[in-house]
Amino acid sequence: MTTPLENTDPEIFGVIRREVERQNTTIQLIASENFTSQAVMEAQGTVLTNKYSEGYPGKRYYGGNLVVDEAENLARSRACALFGAEHANVQPHSGANANAAVFFALLEPGDKVMGMRLDQGGHLTHGSPVNFSGKNYNFASYGVNEQTEQLDYDQIRDLAKQTQPRLIIAGATAYPRAIDFEAFRSIADDAGALLMVDAAHIAGLIAGGAHKSPLPMADIMTFTTHKTLRGPRAGCILAKQEFAAAIDKAVFPGFQGGPLMHVIAAKAVAFHEAAQPSFRTYAANVVANAAALAAALASHGLRIVSGGTDNHLLLVDLRSFQITGKVAQEVLDRAGITTNKNAIPNDPEKPFVTSGLRLGTASMTTAGMGPDEMVQIAEMIAAALRGANDIAVLDAVRAQANDLCSKFTPYPALASK
Numbered sequence: 267m268t269t270p271l272e273n274t275d276p277e278i279f280g281v282i283r284r285e286v287e288r289q290n291t292t293i294q295l296i297a298s299e300n301f302t303s304q305a306v307m308e309a310q311g312t313v314l315t316n317k318y319s320e321g322y323p324g325k326r327y328y329g330g331n332l333v334v335d336e337a338e339n340l341a342r343s344r345a346c347a348l349f350g351a352e353h354a355n356v357q358p359h360s361g362a363n364a365n366a367a368v369f370f371a372l373l374e375p376g377d378k379v380m381g382m383r384l385d386q387g388g389h390l391t392h393g394s395p396v397n398f399s400g401k402n403y404n405f406a407s408y409g410v411n412e413q414t415e416q417l418d419y420d421q422i423r424d425l426a427k428q429t430q431p432r433l434i435i436a437g438a439t440a441y442p443r444a445i446d447f448e449a450f451r452s453i454a455d456d457a458g459a460l461l462m463v464d465a466a467h468i469a470g471l472i473a474g475g476a477h478k479s480p481l482p483m484a485d486i487m488t489f490t491t492h493k494t495l496r497g498p499r500a501g502c503i504l505a506k507q508e509f510a511a512a513i514d515k516a517v518f519p520g521f522q523g524g525p526l527m528h529v530i531a532a533k534a535v536a537f538h539e540a541a542q543p544s545f546r547t548y549a550a551n552v553v554a555n556a557a558a559l560a561a562a563l564a565s566h567g568l569r570i571v572s573g574g575t576d577n578h579l580l581l582v583d584l585r586s587f588q589i590t591g592k593v594a595q596e597v598l599d600r601a602g603i604t605t606n607k608n609a610i611p612n613d614p615e616k617p618f619v620t621s622g623l624r625l626g627t628a629s630m631t632t633a634g635m636g637p638d639e640m641v642q643i644a645e646m647i648a649a650a651l652r653g654a655n656d657i658a659v660l661d662a663v664r665a666q667a668n669d670l671c672s673k674f675t676p677y678p679a680l681a682s683k
């Protein structure tokens with residue numbers, strides 16, 4: 267029996283089938299990715315995509331919203347309950363949109379803001395000169411300590427005293443250690459600044475109790491719902507009540523048009539899943555797997571930036587293997603292991619080359635892997651990097667990757683027969 271998509275558009279149908287196969291048969295170590303549940307995908311692939319719902323529940327611009335209002339209310343109340351927040355806006359289409367809306371709500375163009383340097387783990391939206399954030403606001407950037415490769419809260423405090431920013435952003439996209447939100451709160455208070463935590467990467471760990479929560483320290487917390495939280499691709503904003511009205515106004519009508527009700531429904535499902543006891547086990551396993559992967563890679567002679575990891579990701583310094591991040595990523599792709607090249611602190615290579623890899627365990631933990639499999643994956647990575655120029659070695663690792671994934675398949679029900 268053919269499906270409606272297969273009938274209408276065999277090309278896209280084929281793309282999706284091949285992508286299912288890629289996800290089912292190769293090892294996924296991109297730290298910002300996960301395998302969302304079929305329940306989440308089912309909610310997303312529904313007629314809720316047809317509804318125009320500009321505004322908020324009970325205050326929409328068009329008729330016919332009584333039903334979808336319930337979905338958004340569920341998403342909002344579940345987000346608040348999950349994180350212990352006073353207010354949630356579940357409409358941001360993505361993490362970048364969530365951050366943009368917060369800046370729009372709290373800042374004037376040209377205002378001073380502090381964020382983490384992009385080349386030391388920060389996100390584009392935290393003041394990169396090529397991003398709207400860097401173009402519209404006056405960013406001062408903090409980095410990691412040269413020796414420890416960890417955030418240096420004394421340095422951050424000094425910079426905040428000097429710059430007197432209106433907003434301080436805590437949070438990162440490639441930082442393997444726990445973030446001390448109490449320290450950030452005290453730094454913000456000292457400088458008379460607001461504190462926004464961008465928990466895009468660690469939201470699932472926070473929800474699952476595997477990372478300290480930024481609430482109630484943060485005035486605002488933004489996050490993505492698709493990384494460790496394992497929901498649909500989207501963003502969300504949590505706020506103290508005093509900022510609720512400004513945040514809502516900034517998201518709509520300030521920044522976005524109609525919300526994606528099918529994605530909001532899928533976010534509600536993800537929040538529900540993340541509130542289950544099994545998600546606490548999941549979050550703990552993600553962190554344990556990252557620690558196991560880091561230790562196993564170190565035993566093969568790879569240096570782990572900052573000496574280890576407290577969360578779901580690790581940064582590997584490849585210089586002892588005389589290979590760049592760019593080449594390592596290509597070689598591992600060839601060997602059935604998906605990773606991304608990433609700058610390490612004070613990287614001597616250009617951003618498109620880099621000396622590092624960023625690896626995360628959220629996806630493979632969802633697929634059911636544990637520390638034993640992390641040891642195997644580390645062996646495969648070391649073998650592939652050592653045999654970077656030897657197709658036979660890469661083919662052998664690829665076969666091992668396929669074999670491992672046949673025991674830990676994220677979407678067995680979607681595999682084509």
Ligand SMILES: *Cc1c(COP(=O)(O)O)cnc(C)c1O
Binds near residue numbers: 359360388437500
């Ligand atoms: C991933 C990420 C974002 C952006 O999320 P998108 O959904 O890709 O826009 C924002 N901030 C941080 C810290 C991130 O890691």
